[in-house]
Amino acid sequence: MQKTLYIFSNGTLQREGNTLCYITEEGKRFLPVEDIQEIMVFGAVDFNKSLLEFLTQHEILLHYFNYHDYYMGTFYPREHYNSGFVILKQAEHYMEEAKRLTLAKKFVAGALRNIEQVLRYYERRGIALGDTLSEFTDNETQIESITDLSELMAYEGNHRETYYRCFDKILDHPDFPFDKRTRRPPQNNLNTLISFGNSILYTIVLSEIYKTHLDPRIGYLHATNFRRFSLNLDVAEIFKPIIIDRLIFTLIDRQMLTKKDFEAETGGIVLKEKGRKVFVEELDKRLSTTISHRAVGHPVSYRRLIRMELYKVEKHLMGEESYKPFVSQW
């Protein structure tokens, strides 16, 4: 599996000797271009056009985040999997309200099922969640009866609220109260972690989309608009609870992140560099962790799981097989 390169320090990234080279005050470091799928830039990194050319050749995506860890954008190299057919199908499913709703519902259903699995896990471990769980069971039949997109969004939003409120019971940690979901900028430690994790997950899904015929600009649950990619946001919904939220619970539970890793910035809370590194390192490990997949019959990494999800979407669009979102079994 090709790796993700995360850059937190300040330096220059360039092409040298037909491979990638990162130059800092400490010296040069060569990175094997053949082993890299994407680069995430958090630090102040200099680069030039010849690097971008080189990245295009090797089909490497470059994601950049600003000083406050906000996602800023992606250098998305020229598409190498071109398929007019898939784009037409994607647009068709977006334009026809009924088709769009069908797909959007599946993303919501998948997300809620995975949330349910996370909650179930903690309930089994003896955390009293009250009747929260019963709200999540049987949501598929409820989703079926929804007739328009705004109603669906509200349904999803309400459930997510309920879910996030369970974080307090699951974590039960004085330094990480949930309070309420705040964004741009997040107002407490836990919200900071959720935002940071989600924004990285979005870019990872985007990198996987790049390896398929799909066009990331056309999403279904998230409206397609003029500013950014949205298909990756849709697919990420399914994986947020099982990848990011679980990671957050682990990090806090094992005290790999403590309140010392956060600091107050203008208007919000940010993760310090050490904390970000810990988070990213553990996320990277988690993505390459393999699980045995019922349908495939051999171990599959979480990262691969994301790609498989995209292939399923593609099949749905082409009318080969109706899309069924991935539901975690544990």
Place this chain on the structure above:
Amino acid sequence: MFVIVVYDIAEKRVAKVLKKSRQYLYWVQNSVFEGEISEAKYKKYVTELKKIINLEEDSVIIYNLRTSKYSSREVIGLEKGGQSNIL
């Protein structure tokens, strides 16, 4: 699979081998590289190496580990290079 590459190459060609190896693997020490590599890329790498080196004079040894699960790696003294993907 995981490979460890060590080489002893005449001065004339050593830089070429170094550069080629940097494209595929992580530099560990002078004349030593290591890293995870797919089978296809491994073949490509070996073919390209063969084009560079002189089979009469140079020597490249590639240790091949199907999995690095049961191996351990100990460094004594300085860690000069490595595989870190978080910079």
